Amino acid sequence: MSYIRLAKIEDVAIMSRIHALTWKEAYKGLIPQDYLNGISEDKWIKPFIDALSNKLH
Numbered sequence: 001m002s003y004i005r006l007a008k009i010e011d012v013a014i015m016s017r018i019h020a021l022t023w024k025e026a027y028k029g030l031i032p033q034d035y036l037n038g039i040s041e042d043k044w045i046k047p048f049i050d051a052l053s054n055k056l057h
Contacts, residue, residue, distance in 0.1 A: 007048075007052060008052070009049060009052055009053070012044075012045050012048040012049050012052065013042070013045060015044070015048050016041060016042055016043060016044040016045045016048060017041040017042075019043075019044045020039050020040065020041045020043055020044065021041070023036065023039055024036045024037075024039060
């Protein structure tokens with residue numbers, strides 16, 4: 001059974017990976033491929049940590 005829950009700090013690595021893969025697919029042909037190829041799977045870890053940390057305070 002699937003369910004939706006609030007994100008936790010320990011989720012940020014997989015969230016960042018999913019975000020990067022989604023960008024690479026969604027913007028294929030719209031943004032230069034070199035740029036998309038340069039998006040690392042850990043690109044959004046810090047922003048996600050920052051966002052979640054701000055909500056916890």
